[in-house]
Amino acid sequence: MKTLSLSSSWFRRALGGVGLLVGFLGVVAPAALAQRAGTGVITGQVVNETTRTALTGAAVTLESDPRVRAFSEDDGSFRLEGVPAGEQTVVVDYTGLDAGRVRASVTAGGTTAIVVRLTAGIYRLQAFEVSSVREGQAAAISSQRAADNIKTSVSTDAFGNVADSNLGNLLVKMSGIGGERDEGDVFQVSVRGMSADLNSVTVDGTRLSGATTRGSGRAFEIDKVSTSSIEAIEVVKAATPDMDGDSIGGSINLKTKSSFDRTGRVFDYTVGLNAYAQRGTSYPSASFSYSDVYGADRRLGVVVSGSFNRTSGPRSAFRAGFTNPTFTAPAPMTDFQLAEDEIRLDRSGASVKLEYKLNAAASVFLAVMYNNFRDIMDQHKQRIRRNNGTAVSTDDVITTMTNGQFEYEMESRVRTVKTLRVQAGGKLAWRGFQVDYDGSVAPSTGFEKRQDLIMRGDGVNYVVDRTNRLHFPRITRTGGFDPSNYDNFATQSINRKDFHADDEISSAQLNVKRAFATALPTYLKGGVRYRFQEKKQDRAQDVWTYVGRDGVAGRVAATGVNDDNLNRFRDDGHRYLPINGFYSELAAWPDWRAVHREIVTNPSVFLYNRNSSVQNELVNDGKASEGVSAGYLQGNVKLGKLSVLAGARMENTRVSGTGPLTDTRFPTTQPEQRFGGKITRKSSYTDLFPSVHLRYEPLRDTLIRASVSTGIGRPSFNDLMPITTINTAANSITQNNAGLKPQRSTGFDLSIERYLKPIGVLSVGVFQKEIKDYIFSVRNTVPGGANNGFDGLYEGFDYNTKTNGGWARVKGFEANYQQQFSFLPGWLGGFGAFANYTRLVTRGTFTGTVIVDKLSNFTPIASNVGLSYIRSKLTLRGQLNYVGERLVSYNALPALWQFQEQRSTVDVSAKYQLNPRLGLFIDAFNVFNEKNFIYQGLGTRPVNSQYYGTRLSGGITGRF
Numbered sequence: 001m002k003t004l005s006l007s008s009s010w011f012r013r014a015l016g017g018v019g020l021l022v023g024f025l026g027v028v029a030p031a032a033l034a035q036r037a038g039t040g041v042i043t044g045q046v047v048n049e050t051t052r053t054a055l056t057g058a059a060v061t062l063e064s065d066p067r068v069r070a071f072s073e074d075d076g077s078f079r080l081e082g083v084p085a086g087e088q089t090v091v092v093d094y095t096g097l098d099a100g101r102v103r104a105s106v107t108a109g110g111t112t113a114i115v116v117r118l119t120a121g122i123y124r125l126q127a128f129e130v131s132s133v134r135e136g137q138a139a140a141i142s143s144q145r146a147a148d149n150i151k152t153s154v155s156t157d158a159f160g161n162v163a164d165s166n167l168g169n170l171l172v173k174m175s176g177i178g179g180e181r182d183e184g185d186v187f188q189v190s191v192r193g194m195s196a197d198l199n200s201v202t203v204d205g206t207r208l209s210g211a212t213t214r215g216s217g218r219a220f221e222i223d224k225v226s227t228s229s230i231e232a233i234e235v236v237k238a239a240t241p242d243m244d245g246d247s248i249g250g251s252i253n254l255k256t257k258s259s260f261d262r263t264g265r266v267f268d269y270t271v272g273l274n275a276y277a278q279r280g281t282s283y284p285s286a287s288f289s290y291s292d293v294y295g296a297d298r299r300l301g302v303v304v305s306g307s308f309n310r311t312s313g314p315r316s317a318f319r320a321g322f323t324n325p326t327f328t329a330p331a332p333m334t335d336f337q338l339a340e341d342e343i344r345l346d347r348s349g350a351s352v353k354l355e356y357k358l359n360a361a362a363s364v365f366l367a368v369m370y371n372n373f374r375d376i377m378d379q380h381k382q383r384i385r386r387n388n389g390t391a392v393s394t395d396d397v398i399t400t401m402t403n404g405q406f407e408y409e410m411e412s413r414v415r416t417v418k419t420l421r422v423q424a425g426g427k428l429a430w431r432g433f434q435v436d437y438d439g440s441v442a443p444s445t446g447f448e449k450r451q452d453l454i455m456r457g458d459g460v461n462y463v464v465d466r467t468n469r470l471h472f473p474r475i476t477r478t479g480g481f482d483p484s485n486y487d488n489f490a491t492q493s494i495n496r497k498d499f500h501a502d503d504e505i506s507s508a509q510l511n512v513k514r515a516f517a518t519a520l521p522t523y524l525k526g527g528v529r530y531r532f533q534e535k536k537q538d539r540a541q542d543v544w545t546y547v548g549r550d551g552v553a554g555r556v557a558a559t560g561v562n563d564d565n566l567n568r569f570r571d572d573g574h575r576y577l578p579i580n581g582f583y584s585e586l587a588a589w590p591d592w593r594a595v596h597r598e599i600v601t602n603p604s605v606f607l608y609n610r611n612s613s614v615q616n617e618l619v620n621d622g623k624a625s626e627g628v629s630a631g632y633l634q635g636n637v638k639l640g641k642l643s644v645l646a647g648a649r650m651e652n653t654r655v656s657g658t659g660p661l662t663d664t665r666f667p668t669t670q671p672e673q674r675f676g677g678k679i680t681r682k683s684s685y686t687d688l689f690p691s692v693h694l695r696y697e698p699l700r701d702t703l704i705r706a707s708v709s710t711g712i713g714r715p716s717f718n719d720l721m722p723i724t725t726i727n728t729a730a731n732s733i734t735q736n737n738a739g740l741k742p743q744r745s746t747g748f749d750l751s752i753e754r755y756l757k758p759i760g761v762l763s764v765g766v767f768q769k770e771i772k773d774y775i776f777s778v779r780n781t782v783p784g785g786a787n788n789g790f791d792g793l794y795e796g797f798d799y800n801t802k803t804n805g806g807w808a809r810v811k812g813f814e815a816n817y818q819q820q821f822s823f824l825p826g827w828l829g830g831f832g833a834f835a836n837y838t839r840l841v842t843r844g845t846f847t848g849t850v851i852v853d854k855l856s857n858f859t860p861i862a863s864n865v866g867l868s869y870i871r872s873k874l875t876l877r878g879q880l881n882y883v884g885e886r887l888v889s890y891n892a893l894p895a896l897w898q899f900q901e902q903r904s905t906v907d908v909s910a911k912y913q914l915n916p917r918l919g920l921f922i923d924a925f926n927v928f929n930e931k932n933f934i935y936q937g938l939g940t941r942p943v944n945s946q947y948y949g950t951r952l953s954g955g956i957t958g959r960f
Contacts (some may be wrong), residue, residue, distance in 0.1 A: 039517050040106040042080040042114060046072045046092055049117035054261045055094050057142035058118075063089040063101070067521050067638055071146035075260040081432070082517025092116045095145065096138030096759040096820075113360075137820070138759050140232050148636065148645045149693045150238040150705050150749050150765070152176065152816065156230050166347065167230065168222040169925075171252070172881055173866070174235060175763075175816040175836035178859040179883070180219075181932060183343045183377070184313040184948035187223040191235060192767070192812055193840040194249030195857040196220065198713040198743070203254045203369065206438065207244075207531060208421055211446035211503040216535045216624065216717035222252075224373045224417050226349030228287045228307035231257040237767070238693060238707035238749045241632040241647035242511060242527060245689040248713045248745045248771065256367065257291060259301025259355055265292040265960075272921070272955020274311045279576075283310035283344075285953065301355040306348075313343035316579045317946040318472050323386075325895050325937055332393035333401075333464050334386040338475075338578035339379065346374040364426035373417045380574055380589050381409040382483075384462055396940060399464045406460045406483050407492075410572070410592035411452040419444040432514055439508040450497035453592035455489040455566065457481060471933055471945035472582050486566035486590065490554025491546035494595060494606070500538040507531040525647075526633040534625040535717040541616035543609040544599060551607070569594050614671035622721035624657040624738070626714070643695040653714070654684045657738035659723035681722045681738030687712055701756075705765075707749040712742035715775060719802060726790075732798040733782060733790070741804050745771045751814070760819025767812045771844070774806035808844030808855055813837075820870075830871030837863040854897075856890040859883060861902075873919075875911040880904060888934065895937040905930045911957075922954040 046058040054076030062068035062083060072078045080090070085108040092100040097118040104112045140153040147153075152175050168186030172179040179186035180196060188196035196219030201208060203225075210220045234253040236243065243251060268289045275282040287307035294300040321335030351369040358364065389403030425438025460480035466473040481488040511527035547553050548564040555562040572591035599606055634647025661677030668674060691709040698704065724735040751765030777800065782788055784795040818834035842855040861884030869876040882904045889898035906927045913919040927950055934944040 038085045038108045039082045040085055040108055041111040042083050042088070042090060042104050042106060043111055044078055044090075044102075044114040044116060045076040046078065046094065046100075046116045046118065047076055048097065049119040054258075055097075055118065055142070056139060056261075057144075057146035058092050058094040058116075059146065060116075061091045061093070063091050067640070069521070069638070074255075074258060079429070079434075079515070081515045082521065090114065090116065092118065094118055094138070095142045095755060137818070141755065141759065141761050141818075143232070143234070144761070145703070145753070145755055148643065148695055149236065149240050149709075150707055150751055151234055151236040153232060153234045155232045156227055166223045167225050167227055167233070167254070170227065171222060171233065172862075173834075173864050173879060174233070175864075176237065176250070176814055176838045176862070177235065178838075178862045179881075183315060183341075183345070183375070184926075184932075185223055185311075185345065187221050188219045189222055189252070190857075190859055191247075191250030191252070192237065192769075192814075192838065193810065193842075193859040193862070194769075197716065198248040200244055200247040200251045201254070202244075202251065203421060204256055204367070204423065205253060206421075206423055206440045206507060206509075207442065207505045207533070208254075209419060209442040209444035209503040209505045209533070211417055211419070211444040211501040211535075213415060213446045213448035213499040213501050213537075216501070216503075216537055216622075216721065218714065218716055221417070223347075224419060225254065225371055226287075226307045226309075226347055228289060228305040228349055229256050229303075229351035229353075229369060230254045231261070238709045238747060239689070239691065239711055240645065240693060240709075241634040241649040241689065241691060242525060243649075244529075244531075244628075244630070245649055245651050245687060245710070246712050246714050246742070248711045248743065248747075248769065256351065256353060256369070257289060257303045257305065258353065259291040259293050259303045260357075261291075266290070267960040268958070269960075270921075270955060270957040272953055272957075274309070275952045275954070276312050276314065276949060277952070278949035279312065279314050279342075281312060283312060285309040285311075285955070299357040301353075303353040304351070306350040308348045309346070311345045311347075311951065313345060313948050314576075315339070315341040315343060315946055315948055317341070317944065318579060318942075319944050320942065322936060322941055322943070323391075325941065327895050327937060330393045330396040331937075331941055332386075332391040333399040334391045335383070336464060336475075337381055337383040338583055339381045340574075340576050340578050341380070342378045342574075342576075344376045346372075346376075348372045361429040362426065365424065367421075367423045369419075369421040371417075371419045375413070375415040377411075377413045377415075378574070379409070379411040379413070380576075380578070381407075381411075382578060383407040383409060384460065387458065396938075397466050401460075401462045401464070403458070403480070404460050404462060405456055405458050406481075406489075407457075408455045408483075408489070408590050409452065410454075410590055411450060412593065413448065413450045415446070415448045417444065417446045434513040434515075435511070437508075437510045439506075441504070441506045443504040444502070446499075446501040446503075448497065448499040450495065450499075451592065451596050452493075452495045452497075453590060453595050454492045454494075455486065455590060456492050457483070457488040457490070459488075466940075469582075470940065471931065471942050472579050475583055484588070486570060487562050487564075489566055490562070490564065491566070491595075492553075494544040494546060494592075494599070496542045496596070498540045502536040503533070505531065505533045521638040522636065524633070524635045527631070529628075529630045531628045531630075532625070534623065536623040537621065537721075539616065539620035541613065543612045543616070544606045545609065546595065546605060547607045548605050553607075566590070611668050611671050615668070615675050618671070618675040619660050619662060619723075622657070622659040622723060624655070624717045624720040626656075626717075626720075627654045628652070641697045645693040645695075646691070648688055648690040650686065650688050652684065652686045653742075654682070655720055655738060656680065656682045657717075657720040657722050657736075659721035659736060662725040664725075664727045664729060677724075679722045679724050679735075683739040685741055687742070687744075701754060703753040703755075705749070705751045705753070707747070709747045709749075711745050711747065713745070713771075714742045715740040719775065726794065726797075730798075731796070732800060733794060734800040737801045737803065740775060740802060741773060743771055743773050743775065743804075745769050756819050758820060758822055761816065762819075763814075763816045765814045767814070769808075769810040769812075771808040771810065772806070773804040774808065774845070775802050775804060776806060777801070778803045806845040808842065810855075810858065811841045813839045827871060830869045832868040832870065834866045834868075835864065837861075850892070852890075854887045856887050859886045873913040875909075875913070877907075877909045879907045881907075898934055898936050898943065901933040901935065901939070903930055903932060915958075917958040917960055919957045920955075921957055922952065925951045925953070 046055045058072040060078045070078045100116045100118045140155045144153040178190040180188035191199045201220040232255045236251040271286045273282045289305040291303040317339040319337040322331040323334045325331035349371045353367040355365045385405045387405035391401045393399045421442040423440035428435040461478045463476045509529035513525040515523040571588040630651040632649035636645045658680045666674035689710045694706040696704040749767045753763040780799045782797040786792040816836040820832040822829045863882045866879040909923040911921040932946045935942045
């Protein structure tokens with residue numbers, strides 16, 4: 001058991017946090033004792049009179065005493081404590097609408113209920129589309145303005161139609177968000193340049209599971225959630241104590257739609273097609289959302305939504321490898337690959353949310369969300385390797401390869417991720433206390449099935465010339481065998497992969513808030529939460545070799561005869577040449593499906609590799625679980641124009657991991673014994689997260705915010721599975737470390753926000769993250785004794801694992817602007833614009849010793865610029881997303897560092913609203929077919945060049 005001392009870093013952090021909280025309460029307590037006599041309470045709701053929508057984030061102030069202030073909740077409700085008895089005027093301010101003023105008669109000890117209805121001239125002068133779009137933007141900006149901490153909010157319609165239902169493609173347009181792309185789509189996002197592993201994603205404040213067959217990492221794949229049920233997105237960049245502590249970069253919260261946000265029936269729909277001129281194909285898309293409030297007293301609210309979207313991502317790629325390159329000598333291309341992939345993505349989602357008001361002070365809800373993501377890909381690859389031949393380059397531009405190896409790699413993949421989320425909870429207002437509670441369960445399952453075929457032949461000569469085409473060079477075969485004659489090949493491996501992953505999160509929480517009618521308006525809030533998460537992975541891969549009737553793959557060395565007759569597997573029907581016609585040598589591709597069918601119909605010509613198949617079944621299986629118990633206390637006090645929120649959160653984390661054991665004492669002919677062992681490890685740790693958040697309003701519509709917050713980034717679930725390999729020949733052991741501790745950070749934020757009329761915001765900010773306890777690889781020696789972790793065996797063996805150490809410092813600058821120009825005269829009033837910019841400067845070490853100025857997977861520059869025109873029935877939009885160059889792979893040798901080149905993507909859209917029930921839209925994504933390039937060491941050495949073409953979406957949309 002660990003003993004805490006004054007020198008313990010954990011203890012010092014805990015002591016500092018407790019001291020901070022005690023000091024804060026020392027300020028609040030005297031104010032709390034100064035209770036105002038002869039006061040009452042005003043409760044009510046703020047609604048948009050024109051659209052009948054409940055308004056969230058409206059500033060509600062007592063005119064006679066601006067210190068008595070509150071912000072409306074998600075359902076538009078508010079509560080003002082400590083209101084002096086007598087006739088009072090309540091002033092309500094909301095972005096984009098005219099301020100409202102309502103008189104209320106307050107009695108001492110009593111509660112007065114009012115309704116505040118707001119509107120603005122824009123709703124009388126403009127068409128339905130103008131009102132609805134600006135209403136969504138106004139709601140998001142108002143929520144951002146009302147926050148006690150630093151966050152950015154947008155509505156899902158802020159940047160136009162999201163025709164492919166991918167939230168990732170929407171998120172990258174927000175300030176401080178960068179996208180990780182796979183197969184042309186954004187599937188993970190970074191916050192403030194920090195990788196997706198260091199951020200959290202929640203739905204209505206609760207974690208959403210995300211099984212993935214890519215591995216058991218922390219990063220949530222955002223493209224698995226449909227936009228149909230999401231109303232708005234919040235990106236929190238400085239966590240408060242009532243939030244989970246594991247979000248170093250930030251926390252992304254997806255807010256679902258609520259029936260009580262509107263006071264009437266609403267049915268939205270979209271039906272369309274996604275078209276690809278590059279392939280001459282089109283696929284359907286459709287979505288709907290229905291909400292209504294039922295009953296004579298309108299207590300029951302229902303929201304139902306659903307969507308289906310099918311898109312295509314045809315990918316062309318050229319990949320290359322350089323052996324032991326340096327910055328000074330020419331680097332011959334020792335490995336290159338041409339690839340043409342057909343990718344189809346299906347996204348479907350459905351959700352139901354039921355809300356019931358028991359009375360004016362209590363409500364309950366039940367929410368169910370289901371998402372199904374399916375990724376189907378056919379890959380066609382040609383790969384030429386130096387292998388036992390030679391590769392020579394005299395000028396780093398032209399490579400001559402002699403006696404190389406030619407390889408066809410064909411593959412079919414179907415990847416499916418299904419996610420369910422069920423959440424139930426409620427709210428209660430009782431004797432000045434505000435209570436909310438909920439429980440949820442979110443299971444997710446991922447499947448991946450692959451069939452592949454690899455055919456290889458030795459003895460080809462090629463010249464690769466990058467003189468005028470750096471990323472897609474000219475390739476000329478100068479000698480050797482004819483690749484179109486499959487008698488020159490042998491199958492190296494025929495694989496059937498079956499991967500399965502599970503991820504389940506269950507959680508429950510209780511929060512209690514109490515406002516005090518004091519001389520200095522004050523509230524306290526505390527709560528508890530428990531979250532349990534378990535990830536499992538089960539991977540199987542059966543392996544065959546095509547050997548023909550003679551039982552030998554390829555030519556028999558003694559006779560020179562190849563009886564495999566692979567030419568009968570020519571031509572899978574694919575007619576697209578590699579890299580969109582840049583290379584035209586190939587006449588036909590091998591039909592790998594026919595090969596796999598023959599495994600069933602004629603198994604005698606195949607050799608089943610049992611040992612490899614059993615090994616593949618055992619070495620990648622594992623599971624890890626994590627239970628987090630948390631409690632927090634925070635308080636807020638208003639000192640005139642200054643609001644101070646401070647508090648601390650404590651989390652105890654218990655970890656258990658089970659992984660396979662590979663013991664090389666057993667031969668490969670005994671795969672069950674060699675690979676079938678299991679090891680389980682457990683660990684635990686406790687963290688305290690103090691934070692302080694200042695909100696100062698020196699002028700009307702101007703806010704200055706400052707925060708000091710703490711957080712952690714927990715180890716990957718992959719690292720928590722103690723996968724172990726014992727190599728007795730090399731006297732070494734490699735093992736994942738289930739006892740890893742999290743990376744820890746302290747963040748400092750300062751920002752200035754100016755809220756613009758009628759709807760807009762301009763903000764600039766600086767921040768700094770101090771991160772320590774990076775996770776990196778180390779080598780130690782196995783000690784002796786029965787408690788050495790291996791039952792006393794392997795004393796003196798090298799022990800390779802991961803540990804915590806090292807540090808990083810990330811400094812950043814952010815700017816964000818968005819505004820509707822409806823104040824301009826005439827047709828100019830239809831214009832609007834947005835722009836944001838994030839810049840990072842990083843420094844640190846991956847290993848605890850070597851300090852570098854570039855940190856892997858941090859995005860130094862990200863920005864967006866957009867212009868819109870919304871007038872009468874017409875909406876036009878143009879948007880540019882820019883991501884700067886970034887380091888994606890670190891190595892001790894700088895010449896082996898890999899960088900992703902800068903990327904600029906342009907999207908445009910147009911919409912014409914015939915009437916509120918029917919509109920026409922068309923969108924174009926990646927208009928200029930922007931590429932995705934990665935290079936190694938020097939920009940003249942590209943190792944991965946891809947492009948995906950332009951996608952068009954069009955259809956009809958409307959509201960009833």
